[in-house]
Amino acid sequence: xALTTPASVGSRAAERSVADQLKKGGTDWxxxxxxxxxxxxxxxxxxxxxxxxFNVVSMGLPVFTSRFGGFMxxxxxxxxxxxxxxxGLVGSxxxxxxxxxxxxxxxxxxxxxxxxxxxxxxxxxxxxxxxxNLAGVPSVVYGILGFTIFTxxxxxxxxxGRANGLTVMSAGLTLAVLVLPIVIITASEAVRAVPNSLRxxxxxxxxxxxxxxxxxxxxxxxxxxITGLILSLARALGEAAPLILVGxxxxxxxxxxxxxxxxxxxxxxxxxxxxxxxxxxxxxPGFDQxxxxxxxxxxxIVIVANTIAxxxxxxxxxxxx
Amino acid sequence: xAITLEDLRGDRRRTRTERAVRHALQAAAATSILIxxxxxxxxxxxxxxxxxxxxxxxxxxxxxxxxRRGDYNISTLLVGSLIVTVVAMIIxxxxxLGSAVFLSEYASPRVRKTLKPTLEILAGIPSxxxxxxxxxxxxxxxxxxxxGATDLFNLMAAGLGxxxxxxxxxxxxxxxxxxxxxxxxxxxxxxxGARKITTTVRVVLPAAVSGLVAAVILAVSxxxxxxxxxFIAGGAGGGALFSTNPLxxxxxxxxxxxxxxxxxxxxxxxxxxxxxxxxxxxxxxVITFGLNxxxxxFVRRVRQRY
Numbered sequence: 242x243a244l245t246t247p248a249s250v251g252s253r254a255a256e257r258s259v260a261d262q263l264k265k266g267g268t269d270w271x272x273x274x275x276x277x278x279x280x281x282x283x284x285x286x287x288x289x290x291x292x293x294x295f296n297v298v299s300m301g302l303p304v305f306t307s308r309f310g311g312f313m314x315x316x317x318x319x320x321x322x323x324x325x326x327x328x329g330l331v332g333s334x335x336x337x338x339x340x341x342x343x344x345x346x347x348x349x350x351x352x353x354x355x356x357x358x359x360x361x362x363x364x365x366x367x368x369x370x371x372x373x374n375l376a377g378v379p380s381v382v383y384g385i386l387g388f389t390i391f392t393x394x395x396x397x398x399x400x401x402g403r404a405n406g407l408t409v410m411s412a413g414l415t416l417a418v419l420v421l422p423i424v425i426i427t428a429s430e431a432v433r434a435v436p437n438s439l440r441x442x443x444x445x446x447x448x449x450x451x452x453x454x455x456x457x458x459x460x461x462x463x464x465x466x467i468t469g470l471i472l473s474l475a476r477a478l479g480e481a482a483p484l485i486l487v488g489x490x491x492x493x494x495x496x497x498x499x500x501x502x503x504x505x506x507x508x509x510x511x512x513x514x515x516x517x518x519x520x521x522x523x524x525x526p527g528f529d530q531x532x533x534x535x536x537x538x539x540x541x542i543v544i545v546a547n548t549i550a551x552x553x554x555x556x557x558x559x560x561x562x
Numbered sequence: 563x564a565i566t567l568e569d570l571r572g573d574r575r576r577t578r579t580e581r582a583v584r585h586a587l588q589a590a591a592a593t594s595i596l597i598x599x600x601x602x603x604x605x606x607x608x609x610x611x612x613x614x615x616x617x618x619x620x621x622x623x624x625x626x627x628x629x630r631r632g633d634y635n636i637s638t639l640l641v642g643s644l645i646v647t648v649v650a651m652i653i654x655x656x657x658x659l660g661s662a663v664f665l666s667e668y669a670s671p672r673v674r675k676t677l678k679p680t681l682e683i684l685a686g687i688p689s690x691x692x693x694x695x696x697x698x699x700x701x702x703x704x705x706x707x708x709x710g711a712t713d714l715f716n717l718m719a720a721g722l723g724x725x726x727x728x729x730x731x732x733x734x735x736x737x738x739x740x741x742x743x744x745x746x747x748x749x750x751x752x753x754x755g756a757r758k759i760t761t762t763v764r765v766v767l768p769a770a771v772s773g774l775v776a777a778v779i780l781a782v783s784x785x786x787x788x789x790x791x792x793f794i795a796g797g798a799g800g801g802a803l804f805s806t807n808p809l810x811x812x813x814x815x816x817x818x819x820x821x822x823x824x825x826x827x828x829x830x831x832x833x834x835x836x837x838x839x840x841x842x843x844x845x846x847x848v849i850t851f852g853l854n855x856x857x858x859x860f861v862r863r864v865r866q867r868y
Contacts, residue, residue: 272759276668282660286733287680289726293687293695300698350590358584359591370858372594377780377854378847379787381816382601384823385843389604418597425594449576451583472686479688482789482816486823514690514790521694521794529698536691547686551679 297540301533312534316497317490317511317519321527326535328494329516332409333478335505336512339413340420340477345470348424352466355425356432357454375422384486387415392487401507407488409510415483420473427469431462464557471550475543481514489515513539605847608840616834616841627813628801629822629838638804639842642717642796643786643814645806649721650728650785655778658732662777665733666740667762685730693794696723701795711809715797718808723791728781735780735861739773740766742868772867776860783853787846789816799824815846 304312308322315325351372359365391399391414392406399410435458443453459466481489490511498505511519517539520532571577616634624633661681665674701719705711709718743766751761767774797811799821805812813821822839 269757269759272757275759275762276664279660279664279668282657283664283677283680285657286661286684286729287677289729290680290684290687292699293691296695296699297691347590347593350587351594354584354587354591358587365591368591368594371598373858374851374854375594375597377783377787377850378601379789379816379850381787381789381819382605382843382847384819385840386597386601386604388823390600421597422594449572449580451580452576475686479686479690481688481690482793482820485793485820488823491824514688517690517694518790518794521690521697532694533698536694539688540691543686543688544683547683548679551682555675 294540297533297536300530301535301537304530304534305537312531313538317492317494317516319493321525321531324520324528324531326513326516326538328497328511329513329535330538331498331500331505332412332489332510332512332515334500335409335510336413336416336484337474337477339410340417340474343414343417344421344424344473344477348421348473349428349466351421351425352428352432353454353459356429357450357458372422372425376426379482380419380480381482381486383415383419384483386418387411387483387487391415399507404507404509405488407490407509408507410506411487412484412489412510412512415487416477416480419480419483420477423473423476424469427472428462428466431465431469432458434465435461464553468550468554471546471553475546475550478546479514479539479543481512481518484512484515485518491515491519601847605840605844608837609844612834612837612841615837626801626803627818629818629835630800632834633801634834634838634841635804636842636845638802639813639815639818640845641804641806642792642802642812643816645717645808645812646721646724646788646792646796646814647782647785649718649808650725651778651782653722653725654728654732654781654785658729658777658781659736659774661729661733662736662740663762663767666737667758667766681730681733684726685734687727689727689788689790690794692723692727693791695726696720696791696795705809709809713797713809713811715795715811716809717792717796717812717814720792720795720814721808723795724785724788727788727791728785731784732777732781735777736770736774739770739777739864742773742864743769744868770864772860772863776857776864779853779857779860783850783857786814786853787816787850789820792817793820815842818842819846 311323312325313330314327315323316328318324355365355369355372359368391411392408395411396406399414400406400408439457439461440453443457448456485491488509490509494509494511496505496508498508513535517532517535520528520535523532620632621634621636624635626633626635627638665678669677696719697714700722701711701714701716704722705716705719706714711718747765747769748761751765756764792814793816796813796817798813798817802811802813802818819839819842822835
């Protein structure tokens with residue numbers, strides 16, 4: 242049967258007429274069903290996320306309403322009604338500081354080298370493959386590296402006598418090493434997305450490679466690079482397994498220094514995800530609420546960071562497309 | 563006046579800066595090789611001590627993994643990791659793949675933009691949070707209720723938690739693969755009169771299959787390497803008996819390493835207890851490394867094709 246378009250009607254009606262004839266077979270049940278199955282897969286992810294957030298928030302809420310101040314400023318204790326998050330916050334703050342100070346500049350520099358400077362030779366190809374492999378190494382294995390190198394071999398550098406190398410400096414160095422490949426990969430992608438015309442314009446007026454990189458490539462790639470940095474920092478904040486290997490304290494931590502006290506760098510430490518683990522695994526049920534409340538604090542930081550990263554990316558994607 | 567070579571050479575100071583910067587950047591890139599070397603070095607020494615000194619009978623035929631009393635039956639941990647990974651993939655592969663197909667083939671750009679951040683936020687959730695979720699919700703509400711597990715701590719709950727963590731990875735890698743399938747293939751299919759479902763299932767999915775395989779392999783590697791969920795929800799602290807029952811407490815390679823390192827600086831126990839931690843680390847490293855290499859082969863195949 243041929244599709245016919247009545248000559249007497251307007252284009253709208255013609256369109257409808259063709260559509261009617263195409264749909265003569267009736268509703269496409271298989272297609273609709275398939276679409277629903279796919280949508281429900283995505284819906285399940287959303288349902289899980291919602292359940293998870295509802296679960297922790299409803300469990301943790303009583304802690305915030307009854308003793309918010311005490312919870313944020315308290316220390317690791319054996320009695321749940323006295324315990325608090327302060328030492329974990331301080332430890333995680335310093336771990337993130339090491340990541341910012343070491344992994345960020347090193348990672349961006351490596352990415353710039355690989356994208357702007359490196360020629361396609363054996364060495365550079367090897368470096369590229371190597372970075373991709375490093376990104377896939379399980380985090381506990383980085384813990385082994387941290388234990389062997391930072392807490393044992395470099396003990397005199399990273400630790401005072403009583404801490405045995407199990408210090409926030411060892412932990413910060415370990416996590417800086419862990420997120421470095423992620424920083425390099427995300428920064429490389431941002432640098433690669435810079436249009437070549439920008440570089441060519443720079444070379445055309447006689448700029449050197451570094452001048453082009455510094456004044457054209459990096460500013461243009463900045464939003465993408467920053468998005469990657471935020472995500473890596475969130476990753477470092479949530480990572481617990483390597484910290485266990487470098488001896489994060491899960492029981493009682495005698496010291497409770499303030500945020501900017503530099504002497505704690507070479508001393509024993511704990512961190513947010515370790516505090517969460519400690520309270521979650523504590524058989525005393527009073528700690529369940531505390532664990533949930535600590536998770537709410539951690540999730541708030543991570544979700545805010547992720548949201549900023551997503552918004553930043555979307556905004557610049559729109560502007561430039 | 564003729565231009566001499568000297569004129570073209572440019573400003574001396576700028577050339578010097580240029581060279582210094584290049585060396586600094588190259589050094590930064592080379593640190594990645596140093597890191598790889600340090601990982602191998604950290605693992606190798608103690609692993610070698612373990613491999614050469616252990617009684618292999620206790621590795622191959624003792625009844626469980628109890629490093630503190632000298633039982634190093636590694637198959638306990640391998641089976642534990644396998645159980646967790648299989649449970650995780652039963653969740654992550656259909657959900658992740660379904661989400662990816664919807665986002666890439668069915669969703670309008672606007673819908674895509676509003677729904678995709680769900681997956682990105684899920685990807686950012688720290689694994690300790692999933693560990694907590696596994697024992698406060700997944701285990702009592704799902705595993706104990708529907709599968710009749712008697713123990714709150716069990717490998718199945720841990721596997722479900724790891725599965726949830728792996729959904730965003732499966733989704734994002736497969737979505738990349740689906741989106742790299744050229745539009746022309748879909749248009750050709752529509753031109754032949756195929757419906758959307760036929761085009762998706764018979765044209766787009768087969769064209770992207772290498773990337774989808776890569777997504778699954780990467781997720782398996784991720785699941786094997788995941789530590790905290792199993793450490794918290796798996797429930798076996800000091801050791802585990804060999805068991806193939808997912809409804810019982812158990813240990814994976816990663817959880818065994820974490821629980822062995824908990825609380826003590828120098829692990830006490832048999833002569834090789836400390837070294838066994840490194841041995842497990844090496845086994846884990848080799849397995850995940852192998853999987854990642856295979857996955858990147860598949861990813862490259864997609865790139866070369868289109």
